[in-house]
Amino acid sequence: MLLAVAFILLNLTACNMNPLPRNMNLQAFDPHRADFVCKHEVDVNPPITAESEALFQQGMAVTSYELLPKQRDHAKAAELWKQAAALGHWKAAMNLAGLYESGQGVPEDTEQAVLIVEGLMKQGVPAAFDKMGTYHQRGIGVNDDTSRAYAFWQLAADMGSPAAQAYLGSKLKATYDNPGQGFWGNRDVALKMLECSFAQGNGDAAYTLALTITGDNRSLGEDNARALKIYHDGVKLGSEKCASSLFVKFDRTTPLTGNTIDTARSDRYGELAQALELNPDLRFPNLDKVLPLPPAELPMWDGKRKTLVDAAIALVALPAVKPTPGSQSSGRAHIPQGHALKAQPHPVVVEATSSVPHSGYWLPRLHAIYREHERAWDNAQVPQRYAKGEVFETMDRRSMGAYANTATRTVWQFLGDAVAVVQSSHPRVTQGIARTTRVPEESLRCKGMLSCPRTGVWAGQVAKDHPLARLYNRWDRFAYVEKGQSFPNPEDQHIAIAPHEVRWLWLDNANQIGPSRRTEVSLSDLHGAQDPLKT
Structure with a gap:
């Protein structure tokens, strides 16, 4: 176990940047900074290969929120994420650090978690700097230090971390300072941070941004119509808080919804909020299929939460179905679409004059091949399905020309029955x-x-x-x-x-x-x- 982790860390720390350990020098957090320049984490994160992404997704599948807690295999996920991390998948490494924090699937070891995050910091991963801020705030693997935590979050936000941008945006959006309560009045910078995080698909940022601009004070940039749209987009991004807010807003008269009660919309937002509470990984990019904003009419719905979720979630687009071999053949040679014969035939071979001993597909063969025309005939034959007890039909050998009646005898080789092809x-x-x-x-x-x-x-x-x-x-x-x-x-x-x-x-x-x-x-x-x- 330790050797595997050491191997991962060796790969994670192989880079050209200067060391950035947990005790690095930091610029002090400045809640009154004059400006903020939006950066996106995808522009600086290490590229992710298809192989490492497949391993990462397999780990996500075995720990899915759709599984009951006892069904989630964190140990399997840890092994998959170790492999993905060794191939440079930074998200897998972050998840692996989380397992070491909690002791799920691996022995609890906060030092290993911090080492993994430090390795990602050396690769310039903004999310790692955000995580290091959390470690300092909570005293995970390091001494708790709120000042350093905010300094790390400030650095992470400047580097492009959407989580850090959303968090600091929520702390700076006030119109006055109250450090004791943990917020400051730097609304212009807060809005820029929130908008930057929102652009990166962060649902928490959508919620805070919509909450901040809700109202009718134009001098503060408040705009109910825009806020409603952002709340709605936040639901698409998987924000349970956005869905819960609209569940409440549409159930009463509020300026945000035009002072109009719409219980039908409220009910649907409520169902989606509960779905997101159970599975925070859900995203609803096709939300407008089931819940468009007014004045659009709502489509009729059967009242089942699953219907809303299935219609609104993302799609995995598959290519058009191609016919499987034999599916377009007729008669005995037909093989049902989506089915195939085993690659290795059975050893059972019977004479053409025998009755069929087993139901399934049989392939006619020449008992012996001496000439090229015999080989050509033999290669042209296709499997044919016979039921047990039937009699094999006489094969047409006219394509062999003058040798049609003198060729060696025909035998039938058993191939078994067609089985459904399992689609992964x-x-x-x-x-x-x-x-x-x-x-x-x-x-x-x-x-x-x-x-x-x-x-x-x-x-x-x-x-x-x-x-x-x-x-x-x-x-x-x-x-x-x-x-x-x-x-x-x-x-x-x-x-x-x-x-x-x-x-x-x-x-x-x-x-x-x-x-x-x-x-x-x-x-x-x-x-x-x-x-x-x-x-």
Whole structure:
């Protein structure tokens, strides 16, 4: 165990930066700083390989909140995250440090946790500096020191940590100082920090930002319409606090919701808040499919929380289904779609004149091969299914020409029955935070500055060489958009990407028209779902 950890730490600390240990010199926390320059952690974090990401996701799957506590395998996750960390996966290393903090899956060892975080600090990972601040605040592996904690959080925020930006933004958003209560009046800087964190997808930042700008004081930048939109976007980002706030706000008369009580919307936000409390890893990028903001009408809902969650979560887009070998054949040669024969045939071989001893697929073969035309005939044969007790049919040898009647006898080799091909599930699907869908064979794409041409779920991305591609091109970058509406504008989330720079791919999943002729929440997946706005 210790050798494995030492190996990880050796990889984590291999870098060109100067040492940045837990006792590094720090610039004192300045709550009255004059400005803040937004930076994004994805621009400085080490790149993550596909192999290490797969290991990381497997660890997330075996510790998913969808599992009962006794079913979560932290020991297995620790081994997977050690492997991923050894390949340079900084998130896996952070999770591994968390296991050493709590003693889950590994012996409790706060020193190992701090060493892992120090290794990430040497790689310039902003989240590691944020974590070191938490260690100093709580006295985990170091002496508790609130002043150093704030200094670390300040450094982490300046480096691009969205968590540190959200936390400090919440501390600086007041209009006056009260150090004894732990907050200061530096609203302009606080808003910049919160907006920067919000742009990186931090739900806590969305909540604090919306809370800060709620009201009618224009001189302070308060704007209820904008605040409502940010609360709603915070729910998409997985903020239980945003969902709970809107659950309360829509259930009473408040300026935020136009002093209009809307219990139907309140109920849905309440269900999503409870879902997020149970599984904080959930994200609802397709929230507008089940819960659009007013004045849009709500689609009919069956009242089940699972329906809301499944319709609103992210999608794992699978390629179009390709026919499996034999599925397009007819007669005895047909193999059901999604099934296949075992790679190794059975040793059972019988004469063509025998009755079939076992149900399953049999392959005709020549008992012996002496000439090239015999080999060609033999290679052209395909498996055929016979039931036990049937008689093998006489094989057509006319393709062998003059040798058709003189060729060696035919025998049949047993291949067994076709078995269903097990499709490996994507780890995010296993975690319950995504569901699969199919990419339409006839793809429909649209640039973001145009009106939506068809209702459904759309996946948005910018070109890979775009300077903000690592920030924007995320696993949960989807949107439910109805025909004629505008696509989401990245600038509304403080991401400096113009709408025309985003290309959106249609993934179907439009709600359907039910028997009552009203739109109903559905989980359509290329099954001919009726588009309520398609002409």
